[in-house]
Amino acid sequence: MSEPIQAGVEKSNNVTVTDVFWQTYKRIVAEQVIPYQWKALNDALPDTVPSHAIENFRIAAGEAEGEFFGAVFQDSDVAKWLETVAYSLRSFPDAELEKTADDVIALLGRAQAEDGYLNTYYMLVEPDYRWSNLRDNHELYCAGHLIEAAVAYYQTTGKRAFLDVMEKNVQLIQQVFGNEDNKLQGYPGHPELELALLRLYDVTGKQEHLDLAVYFIEQRGQQPHYFDIEKEKRQTLNRPKTWNDEHTNFGLGYAYMQAHKPVREQEEAVGHVVRAMYLYTAMADLAQRTEDKQLQKICDKLWEDVTRRKLYITAGLGSAVNGEAFTNAYDLPNDSMYCETCASIGLVFWAKKMLELSPDRKYADVLERAIYNGTISGMDLDGKRFFYVNPLEVNMYQAGRKDQEHVKQERQKWYACACCPPNLARMIASIEDYAYTTTGDTLYTHLYMAGSVKANIGKVPVKLTQTHQYPWDGKITITVETEGVFNLAFRIPEWSREAAASVNDEAIYVNDLQNGYLVLNRAWKAGDQIELLFPMPVERVYSNPKAGMNQGQVALQRGPVVYCLEETDNGANLAGIRLPRQAAFQTIYDRDFLNGVVTLEAEALRITGTENLYQTDVPKTTPRTIRAIPYFAWGNRGLGEMRIWVHEGVE
Amino acid sequence: MSEPIQAGVEKSNNVTVTDVFWQTYKRIVAEQVIPYQWKALNDALPDTVPSHAIENFRIAAGEAEGEFFGAVFQDSDVAKWLETVAYSLRSFPDAELEKTADDVIALLGRAQAEDGYLNTYYMLVEPDYRWSNLRDNHELYCAGHLIEAAVAYYQTTGKRAFLDVMEKNVQLIQQVFGNEDNKLQGYPGHPELELALLRLYDVTGKQEHLDLAVYFIEQRGQQPHYFDIEKEKRQTLNRPKTWNDEHTNFGLGYAYMQAHKPVREQEEAVGHVVRAMYLYTAMADLAQRTEDKQLQKICDKLWEDVTRRKLYITAGLGSAVNGEAFTNAYDLPNDSMYCETCASIGLVFWAKKMLELSPDRKYADVLERAIYNGTISGMDLDGKRFFYVNPLEVNMYQAGRKDQEHVKQERQKWYACACCPPNLARMIASIEDYAYTTTGDTLYTHLYMAGSVKANIGKVPVKLTQTHQYPWDGKITITVETEGVFNLAFRIPEWSREAAASVNDEAIYVNDLQNGYLVLNRAWKAGDQIELLFPMPVERVYSNPKAGMNQGQVALQRGPVVYCLEETDNGANLAGIRLPRQAAFQTIYDRDFLNGVVTLEAEALRITGTENLYQTDVPKTTPRTIRAIPYFAWGNRGLGEMRIWVHEGVE
Known part of the structure; x- marks a missing residue:
C-alpha cells in the first residue's frame, strides 16, 4: 500500500511556502478572514445575517439562555473555522488565536452529551428526534466537519482534546449505524463524514474508523432504500416539514445526493455538486487505502465525466441553481450557472485524492485550474467579501432577473448559508498540502509553489526548494537540498506545449513523460539545480x-x-x-x-x-x-x- | 373619429381568402382543430388530461351531477372554441356545427344565474365568494372571452342569444364594479375583459359598454391598490390559499399583471406577457376610439420597448418561465425562454389595433412576422399537436433538465392549461381580419393574402382582389374590381429592400412611401391591375x-x-x-x-x-x-x- 507523505502528524510542517502569490492569500486568511469569520460566528459583524453558531454551543453547554438559531448545519461553520485556524497556525503561529481555538474546543467538549452526541440543532430543537432525518438535516455532515477540524488541530498542535471529543462522538455514531440488525442502516444525505473518518483513521490508525467509513460509503444507495424507510418512519413521528419535503430533492430523486444507486454502480456525475465532490473524494481515498482497483475505476469514470463534459474552464462546477447540481453533458451556461465556490474546492479535495491514488497530470492540471481560478474567485483581494456563486459572465440583461437572484453581481459580506467563505479559507490555509505526493520511490511535484518540501522517499529523507514567480512566469528553479538516489517527478502542465528542462544547466529531453510527469532519477547531490521552463504565451x-x-x-x-x-x-x-x-x-x-x-x-x-x-x-x-x-x-x-x-x- | 371597416356586422364577409397558405391552415382548423377541441371540451379524447369544461356548465345548469374540475379559467376554453366556430363558419358554413354551437350557447344561458352571473368555478366551488379574488382567479377574464365569442357569433350568424346572455352578464359586472362608493374598485388580474367590452361596444353601440372598458383600463394600478385591499379583505374571509399566494406574483410584484402603476404611467413592457398583450390591445383600441393622443403615445412607447428590445426574431415574447414574463431589454435566451404561443397571438391582436390607430408599416411588419413564425409554430401541420412554449433552439444539453421542463421537445396533444391551442385556432380562423384597414379616404393593405376585400372608402364601395403565392413568392397582383376615386395604400415590407411596383404595366416610383406604404391615388377603373414585386433573397x-x-x-x-x-x-x-x-x-x-x-x-x-x-x-x-x-x-x-x-x- 502506498504511503503518502501527508499521512501522519509530520504533515503539519513538511511544506513551507515562500510563494508570493500564495503567501499573500495565506496572509489574508490569517490576518483578515480568520478574525472576520470569528466575529461572524460570534454575531459581532454589523449589517450581516447573524450566525449564532458559537452561541448555539453555549446554549447546548448550558452556559447561555436562548434558542437555537441558524441552519441545521450551523455547527459546521465553527468546524471549518477551527480547521482553518489549525492550518494557519502552521504558517503563522499565534498564541492568542490558539488560545481562542482551545477555548472553543473546550466549549464543544462541555456541549457534548454524555453519550458523545454533539449537534446543537438536534440538542436544542429536536432532542427526541436524533437521527430521524439523515436525508435532509446534515447531522452526520456536521460531525464530519468537526472530525476534519479535530484531526487538523491535532496534527498542527499535537493537542488531543478536540480529537478526544470527536472520537467519543464517532463511538456513538458507530453504535447507532451499521449493517447489524440492531443498528440503523443509514448514511448521510450530504456526504462529508466519510472523508472525515478516513482522515481520522490517518491519525488514530484504528481499524474501526476505517470500517465505519467503508460502511457509510458502501451502504449508500443500497436497496431497500434507507431514505424511503426513514421517510415512512418519520411520518409516524409527525415531524414538521423540512426544507426538502415540499419539492423533494429538487425533482432530481436520490441522484440529488448520489444515493440513486450503490456507489460502485455510479458512472456519471449527478446531483448536488458539493455532495458529489465530497463523496468522490472519500471514494478515491478509500480506493487508495484499500488498493481497490474496481473502486478506482469508478472514480476515474466519474472523473472523466466531470472533467470532459461538465467542467467550466474556471474549474467551476454545477450548471443549475436547481439542486445546485450537475445537469447534462456540455450544459455549461455562463450566466445562469451555479459554480459554487465550495464545488470547486471539493474538486481540489478530490483531485488530490486521485493524485494519491495514481499520479497522473490530468488530475493535477484540473487541481491547478481550480486553485488559480474558480476557487479563489470566491473571495475579494482583501478577504472581506465572498461569492457563493461564481458566474463566468455578467451581462446587463441577466442582472436583476427575479429567477436569477442566485447570481450576485458583487461579492457579499456574509451569507446565511455560510459554507463557502470558511471552506475557501481552509483550502487556502492548507494550500501547500496539494503541491506534492510521494510513492515508494518518487517525490512528485504537482504544483509550482515557491518554498520547500521535506519528505521521505522510502527511507531517504529528501528536501527540495522551488524558486520562481509562478503563475506569472514559467521559469522554475528547483534546488535539491539533500543527497541520495531517488526519483523526482515534475508535472509538465498540459497547457505547456513547449516545456524545456535542465539539470545543472544540462538540457533534459522533455518529451518522454510518464503520465505527464518528467521523472528524473539519479544520485542527487545537495545543490543540484533543476530548471523547468514553461513558456506562457x-x-x-x-x-x-x-x-x-x-x-x-x-x-x-x-x-x-x-x-x-x-x-x-x-x-x-x-x-x-x-x-x-x-x-x-x-x-x-x-x-x-x-x-x-x-x-x-x-x-x-x-x-x-x-x-x-x-x-x-x-x-x-x-x-x-x-x-x-x-x-x-x-x-x-x-x-x-x-x-x-x-x-x-x-x- | 376614424371608423375602421371591421366595426359592425359586415365584418363577417368583407374579406374572402383564396390564399393557398392560409386557406390550408383555415381548413385544418375547420376540419381538424374544431372537432378535436370539441372532443377535448367534452372529455372524449383518450390519453389527455380531461377538460370537463362543458360538463362544468352542465353541472352549473343543474343538468348533471358532479363537481367542478379544471382551472379557474376553464370556461374560457369553451369561449375560445365558440369564437373559433364563429369565424370558421364565415369561410366554411356548416349547419351541424352551427347547431352544436347554438346548443352550447343555450346551455350557457341555462347555466347563467338569475342576476346574470356566469362563471362555473365560482358557481360550483365558491358560490359565496364571487369577486373575492380578482387578482388570481380569472373571473372577469372568462367573462371577457365569452363576450368576444358572443360578439363574433353575432357578427357571423346574426343570432342574438349569446349576445343577450353576455349583455346580461355585463350589466351585473357594471353594477358591481366602478368608481362609485357603493361598488368595488376592482379590475381583472388578467386583462381581457377590457378589449372584449370594446368589441361589445362595436356591436351594441351602448355608451355604458365603452364606459365600463374605460373604467377597467384607467382603474388599473391606481392607489390605494385594489389588490392590497382585496387581499386584506380576503384574509377575514379565511379562504384557502390560491396558486398565487405562496410565491406571490413570481416575485415580480404587481408588475406581473401590469398593475404596478396606472396604465398612463407605464412606459416599459413588464410582467406576464399574455396579460400585457391583452392590456395593450385594449389600450390601443381605446386610444383609437376616443382619439386619445396621450394614450396613443403610451401605446407607442410600449410598442417600441417590446419590438426594439424584447422581441424574438420569430415574434416570440417572454424570456422567462418565471411568471411567463418579460425580463430585461435584450434578454433573449433561445433555449430556456417562454415564448408562449398565446403571447405572439396577443401581439397580433395588439398590432392590429395599432394599425387601426395609425397605419404604419412598423406595426404590420411585426404582425406579419408573428403570423408566419411564432404563432403558427404552436401547431403541427396536421392540427393535432400543439406547443405552449416555442423554443428557438433545442439542444441536447438543455433537454431533460428538471428545471427546464416547460420547454417540450415535441408538440403535445393537449394541455391541462389549454389556452394556446384554441387561441391559435381563433387567430387562424379569423386571419383575414388582419389584412386590411381603412381610414376615411384610404384602403390599407397590410398583409398579402390571396383573396378579395370589399370595403367602403368614405361612401365609395371598393373591391380588390389579390393573386400570388405569398409567402413563397413576392410577385403580387392586385386587381381593382370597382370604380372610383380613392387611395389604395400597400405596405412595402421592411424586409423588402428592392421593391418594385406598376399600375397597368406602368412602373411606379416606390421610394416615396408614407409610413412604409405606397399610396396610390387615382380614378380607378374596374380591371386596373397593380403589380408589386418584393424580391425574396x-x-x-x-x-x-x-x-x-x-x-x-x-x-x-x-x-x-x-x-x-x-x-x-x-x-x-x-x-x-x-x-x-x-x-x-x-x-x-x-x-x-x-x-x-x-x-x-x-x-x-x-x-x-x-x-x-x-x-x-x-x-x-x-x-x-x-x-x-x-x-x-x-x-x-x-x-x-x-x-x-x-x-x-x-x-
Whole structure:
C-alpha cells in the first residue's frame, strides 16, 4: 500500500511556502478572514445575517439562555473555522488565536452529551428526534466537519482534546449505524463524514474508523432504500416539514445526493455538486487505502465525466441553481450557472485524492485550474467579501432577473448559508498540502509553489526548494537540498506545449513523460539545480462544439490563469467585442494592480451600437484596445459586466 | 373619429381568402382543430388530461351531477372554441356545427344565474365568494372571452342569444364594479375583459359598454391598490390559499399583471406577457376610439420597448418561465425562454389595433412576422399537436433538465392549461381580419393574402382582389374590381429592400412611401391591375450586439419567413455548424414537403468532433451542405435538435 507523505502528524510542517502569490492569500486568511469569520460566528459583524453558531454551543453547554438559531448545519461553520485556524497556525503561529481555538474546543467538549452526541440543532430543537432525518438535516455532515477540524488541530498542535471529543462522538455514531440488525442502516444525505473518518483513521490508525467509513460509503444507495424507510418512519413521528419535503430533492430523486444507486454502480456525475465532490473524494481515498482497483475505476469514470463534459474552464462546477447540481453533458451556461465556490474546492479535495491514488497530470492540471481560478474567485483581494456563486459572465440583461437572484453581481459580506467563505479559507490555509505526493520511490511535484518540501522517499529523507514567480512566469528553479538516489517527478502542465528542462544547466529531453510527469532519477547531490521552463504565451482556448454556448468564442489563458474582460476596462456590452484571430497580445506585469497580476492587451474590434434589434446589414465595427485581467480578480473594482468567452471576429 | 371597416356586422364577409397558405391552415382548423377541441371540451379524447369544461356548465345548469374540475379559467376554453366556430363558419358554413354551437350557447344561458352571473368555478366551488379574488382567479377574464365569442357569433350568424346572455352578464359586472362608493374598485388580474367590452361596444353601440372598458383600463394600478385591499379583505374571509399566494406574483410584484402603476404611467413592457398583450390591445383600441393622443403615445412607447428590445426574431415574447414574463431589454435566451404561443397571438391582436390607430408599416411588419413564425409554430401541420412554449433552439444539453421542463421537445396533444391551442385556432380562423384597414379616404393593405376585400372608402364601395403565392413568392397582383376615386395604400415590407411596383404595366416610383406604404391615388377603373414585386433573397439577419446570446450568429429569413436548422436534415450538434459569410443559398420550393414550403440549401462547414472539452488548437472543419426549413414547420418530423441562430464561420 502506498504511503503518502501527508499521512501522519509530520504533515503539519513538511511544506513551507515562500510563494508570493500564495503567501499573500495565506496572509489574508490569517490576518483578515480568520478574525472576520470569528466575529461572524460570534454575531459581532454589523449589517450581516447573524450566525449564532458559537452561541448555539453555549446554549447546548448550558452556559447561555436562548434558542437555537441558524441552519441545521450551523455547527459546521465553527468546524471549518477551527480547521482553518489549525492550518494557519502552521504558517503563522499565534498564541492568542490558539488560545481562542482551545477555548472553543473546550466549549464543544462541555456541549457534548454524555453519550458523545454533539449537534446543537438536534440538542436544542429536536432532542427526541436524533437521527430521524439523515436525508435532509446534515447531522452526520456536521460531525464530519468537526472530525476534519479535530484531526487538523491535532496534527498542527499535537493537542488531543478536540480529537478526544470527536472520537467519543464517532463511538456513538458507530453504535447507532451499521449493517447489524440492531443498528440503523443509514448514511448521510450530504456526504462529508466519510472523508472525515478516513482522515481520522490517518491519525488514530484504528481499524474501526476505517470500517465505519467503508460502511457509510458502501451502504449508500443500497436497496431497500434507507431514505424511503426513514421517510415512512418519520411520518409516524409527525415531524414538521423540512426544507426538502415540499419539492423533494429538487425533482432530481436520490441522484440529488448520489444515493440513486450503490456507489460502485455510479458512472456519471449527478446531483448536488458539493455532495458529489465530497463523496468522490472519500471514494478515491478509500480506493487508495484499500488498493481497490474496481473502486478506482469508478472514480476515474466519474472523473472523466466531470472533467470532459461538465467542467467550466474556471474549474467551476454545477450548471443549475436547481439542486445546485450537475445537469447534462456540455450544459455549461455562463450566466445562469451555479459554480459554487465550495464545488470547486471539493474538486481540489478530490483531485488530490486521485493524485494519491495514481499520479497522473490530468488530475493535477484540473487541481491547478481550480486553485488559480474558480476557487479563489470566491473571495475579494482583501478577504472581506465572498461569492457563493461564481458566474463566468455578467451581462446587463441577466442582472436583476427575479429567477436569477442566485447570481450576485458583487461579492457579499456574509451569507446565511455560510459554507463557502470558511471552506475557501481552509483550502487556502492548507494550500501547500496539494503541491506534492510521494510513492515508494518518487517525490512528485504537482504544483509550482515557491518554498520547500521535506519528505521521505522510502527511507531517504529528501528536501527540495522551488524558486520562481509562478503563475506569472514559467521559469522554475528547483534546488535539491539533500543527497541520495531517488526519483523526482515534475508535472509538465498540459497547457505547456513547449516545456524545456535542465539539470545543472544540462538540457533534459522533455518529451518522454510518464503520465505527464518528467521523472528524473539519479544520485542527487545537495545543490543540484533543476530548471523547468514553461513558456506562457497567451492561449486562445476553444470549446468543444457540443457546448453550444461557447461557440465562435475563445477564452484567454496564460499559464494556469484564465482571463476575463471587465466593463471597467473595456466599456459596456462585452458581447459586442470581436477579437480577430490574428490579434497579438501584450502581457504586462503590474505589481501594484490587483495585488500584482499580469494583464493582457490586444487590438480588437467593437461592434458599433445600433437601435435596431435585428438588421440585415453586416454590423459595423470600430477598433478598440481590449484589456483582460485574471478571472479570479474580477469584481474588485466596482459593479459591471464581466465575460470570459470572447467572440472571435468575422468582421 | 376614424371608423375602421371591421366595426359592425359586415365584418363577417368583407374579406374572402383564396390564399393557398392560409386557406390550408383555415381548413385544418375547420376540419381538424374544431372537432378535436370539441372532443377535448367534452372529455372524449383518450390519453389527455380531461377538460370537463362543458360538463362544468352542465353541472352549473343543474343538468348533471358532479363537481367542478379544471382551472379557474376553464370556461374560457369553451369561449375560445365558440369564437373559433364563429369565424370558421364565415369561410366554411356548416349547419351541424352551427347547431352544436347554438346548443352550447343555450346551455350557457341555462347555466347563467338569475342576476346574470356566469362563471362555473365560482358557481360550483365558491358560490359565496364571487369577486373575492380578482387578482388570481380569472373571473372577469372568462367573462371577457365569452363576450368576444358572443360578439363574433353575432357578427357571423346574426343570432342574438349569446349576445343577450353576455349583455346580461355585463350589466351585473357594471353594477358591481366602478368608481362609485357603493361598488368595488376592482379590475381583472388578467386583462381581457377590457378589449372584449370594446368589441361589445362595436356591436351594441351602448355608451355604458365603452364606459365600463374605460373604467377597467384607467382603474388599473391606481392607489390605494385594489389588490392590497382585496387581499386584506380576503384574509377575514379565511379562504384557502390560491396558486398565487405562496410565491406571490413570481416575485415580480404587481408588475406581473401590469398593475404596478396606472396604465398612463407605464412606459416599459413588464410582467406576464399574455396579460400585457391583452392590456395593450385594449389600450390601443381605446386610444383609437376616443382619439386619445396621450394614450396613443403610451401605446407607442410600449410598442417600441417590446419590438426594439424584447422581441424574438420569430415574434416570440417572454424570456422567462418565471411568471411567463418579460425580463430585461435584450434578454433573449433561445433555449430556456417562454415564448408562449398565446403571447405572439396577443401581439397580433395588439398590432392590429395599432394599425387601426395609425397605419404604419412598423406595426404590420411585426404582425406579419408573428403570423408566419411564432404563432403558427404552436401547431403541427396536421392540427393535432400543439406547443405552449416555442423554443428557438433545442439542444441536447438543455433537454431533460428538471428545471427546464416547460420547454417540450415535441408538440403535445393537449394541455391541462389549454389556452394556446384554441387561441391559435381563433387567430387562424379569423386571419383575414388582419389584412386590411381603412381610414376615411384610404384602403390599407397590410398583409398579402390571396383573396378579395370589399370595403367602403368614405361612401365609395371598393373591391380588390389579390393573386400570388405569398409567402413563397413576392410577385403580387392586385386587381381593382370597382370604380372610383380613392387611395389604395400597400405596405412595402421592411424586409423588402428592392421593391418594385406598376399600375397597368406602368412602373411606379416606390421610394416615396408614407409610413412604409405606397399610396396610390387615382380614378380607378374596374380591371386596373397593380403589380408589386418584393424580391425574396435569403437574408442573413444580425442581432443587436446587446443581445449577447446571438452574437457571431445569423438567422436566415426569406420574405417574412424565418428559417431554422433541424437535426434530421443536418445531423446532431447544430451549434457546430459554421456558415461562411460568402456561402450562397439555393431556394427550393417543394409542394409535397411540409405542406408546401421553400427550403434553403448552402455549402457550410461543420466542426469536427473532439473528445476534449477545451482545446487550444483551432477547431477543424469539414464541408457540409446544410438545409434550412421554415421555423413554423419544425418538429413535424420527429424529435431532434433545432436551431435558428447559426454561427458564421471564422474557419
